[in-house]
Amino acid sequence: MTQLRERTAVLEASGVCVDYGPRRRRVRAVDSVNLSVRPGEVLGLVGESGCGKSSLGRALVGLEPAAEGSVRFAGQAVTPLSRRRRPELLRPLQMVFQDPYGSLNPRRKVGELIADGVRLRNGSRAEAQSLPAELLERVGLAADAVNKYPHEFSGGQRQRIAIARTLAARPRCIVADEPISALDASAQAQVANLLLTLAKEDGVAMVFISHDLSVVRQIADRVAVMYLGGIVEIGPTDAVWADPTHPYTEALVSAIPRADGLGALPVDLPGDVPDPGSPPSGCRFHPRCPLAEDRCSTTVPLLTDLPPEYDRAAACLVRVPADS
């Protein structure tokens, strides 16, 4: 199972760390993350704000240099952006940003913005003319939007324009960094469904970063739960939801409000997320963990595969014995 996944993965991160700040007060925002995404798969990346999911997303596409470890896209190492053009082989690896107001140049028309995607992959002039309108229709907007400016659209429409722009580059993998959190509820569903459709119809590998667990549950095939820079649990969405292994996942899942009002009371986590500048020793979750034992404060748990019937990996000393 694991081997098959690795063989067909289009995007693969191994041991990725992202650091911020001056050398003296280095903060490790992302700590040794391994993950992989296959074509047509939606990987949900969830966690509280500040847990490093955006930093990880930026490192995946090369906007943030990895302090350690590496990211490979279609067999090619992902390199950070320099002054030069991004290597051609990396261009099918695209990103959708959180803020649809900031990710479209306010002074250029929508058609030009989308045509960039064609021109920059050396597509033909005819394609640069015709594709923007087609893509706009694909994302559910009128074709005459090509002659308008971004400010004439609502947030949800802009996000769809931003997605159309990345589609013009013929992406094989899209990292969507909180693509719906700046939108209102109806636009959220549209954009999330659009991304899901792209993954399923075009076989685009999708990393969907969000703190909105109910949306991730709707569209993600697999989900990776991050806490303080590290992945604590990763596995098929349904399985993780139905039977969370890591106590942090358990707390997150129980915190989702339920429409019937019958949900169990959420597990109450004591305290706040610790400062990533001075993370707790051992398991980073141990100060807030209801199951913590003495060894949790000294030994760092590794992300370990559970027995095959569980089909997932988790990083917990108590729940996942290292010898399993």
Added chain:
Amino acid sequence: MTAPAVAVSRARRGWRRGQSQGVGSPWRQPLAIVGVGVVVVWTLVALLAPVIAPADPIAQTSPLFLAPGAHHWFGTDELGRDVFSRVVFGTRITLPLAALLVAASMAIGSVLGGLAGLLGGAVDTVIMRIADLVFAFPGIILAMAVTAALGPQLRNAVIAVIIVSWPIYARLVRGLVLSARTSQYVLSSRLLGASSWRALLVDIRPNVAGPVLVMGALDLGNAILLLSGLSFLGLGAQPPAAEWGSMVAAGSINFDKWWISLFPGLAILTVVLAFNFVGDTLRDALDPRTARALRA
């Protein structure tokens, strides 16, 4: 010097006076029509000065201190020169020099500011600290000091005004380049495969060009004021040249002969005001948000 800066920052936010007034392009607004009209008139006056002026602007052929009348519409000055002719010929000094001043300080400021924003680091620090140094002085004082050091002459006054006015452009362009360089739209273009030079030309330039042009149009008025001010103080145009600032100065010596300084003063006022109106309009026209709002 801060007035145009404020106006330009408003331009970037799409601010506009009287959203509700009128329909159509920003150039159809009343103030725009007045501004453009006055600028066109003064430009024609400059081009046709020898045809319009009834007398040689430096010929001392008439009686001294004649009040405005049928022969001398604006009267005559202390040397018996026709004030109307002198005001008309004054355009030939003021307008071309103002354009030159603004073009030069815009070019110098934009290049330096662009380099500072794009390269950052030591280049940025050196350029911007020099700009701060210039900013720290009141413009007219620094310009006086420079002219005084170089010698009171029109050419040196021009150099002084350029030295005083390039930092506004540098600061504006640096800020725009800096914020655009790390903006998500530039990042997303870079991810699509744009080099940083392409991003500068395609994504950043249109965001810089508009505000710089607006700043330039607003600064034209400023440049004229500064240059006339230097001439008024005797540091710019030298007698017998027909220059508005020095004419106002001459008139202020003979204060009871109001026409000698009033007419060149009015000329300065109308030109400066007109350029400010044109600058405001340019700002509205170049901002797609307000342009659309007016058309709707």
